[in-house]
Amino acid sequence: MELTTLTHTAYVAIDASTTPSSPTTPLEALAFRHVSKVFADGTRALDDVSFSVRPGEMVAIVGPSGCGKSTLLRLASQLSEASSGEIDIEDGALGYVFQDATLLPWRSVQRNVELLAELSGLSKSERVERASRAIELAGLTGFEEHRPRALSGGMRMRVSLARSLVMQPKVFLFDEPFGALDEITRERLNAELLDLFVREQFAGVFVTHSVNEATFLATRVVVMSARPGRIVAEIPVPIAYPRSPDLRFQSEFTELAAEISARLRETLS
Secondary structure, eight states, X not given: OOEEEETTEEEEEEOTTTSOOBTXXXXXXXXXXXXXXXXXXXXXXXXXXXXXXXXXXXXXXXXXXXXXXXXXHHHHTTSSOOSEEEEEEESSOEEEEXXXXXXXXXXXXXXXXXXXXXXXXXXHHHHHHHHHHHHHHTTOTTOTTOOGGGSOHHHHHHHHHXXXXXXXXXXXXXXXXXXXXXXXXXXXXXXXXXXXXXXHOOEEEXXXXXXXXXXXXXXXXXXXXXXXXXXXXXXXXXXXXXXXGGGGGSHHXXXXXXXXXXXXXXXXX
């Protein structure tokens, strides 16, 4: 178990093998406890944010632009430091899929997917084996030798996802990865991501501006206020997986999406 203490903020890694859990008290894969963030220029981005994500749970975060959704992911990944509060993260690799695919243009799909494993010092045979599995899971079989410029936007996001899968993360952070894609491609990748989530059972946090996307993907939707971002609602989505794309046209789905949308509009009034 690793413990890193930052100024005013504790990052605690939870060892799943030694931490007791029970059906009534499931282990938290990721937890924010009274987290606030104030930038150097005095901007207060987040104020007293608390919520947690269990293994096998996908939590979507929606809120107005600038409310600190992406900042939460940066704090969880330790790309930025919180001003106060505590963030608990389960031991194991953490996957992060950004808004842009951020691929190396001179590398093939295979070599891009291997990158994190290579930087982590895995042997060539192991990283090739892991990359091959991730490529298959992400629906990229047959494109191993393609360069990013030869791929569509949707395919590039699949490569980005596969690159993180190589490290077999227990916690996956998604920062609006499909926001720049057309609606049809976005819906197809939503369905593929859910299939992957059901198979791999990681803990996921998915930031999005789309209420429909949040409702379709998540087990629970967290609604944030305008800056400084606070949690104003946590709405469960009690719809069993797997979920068909046709779910979006069913009354249960539309009623939940309407409730989430109403809570989001309240933050702007």
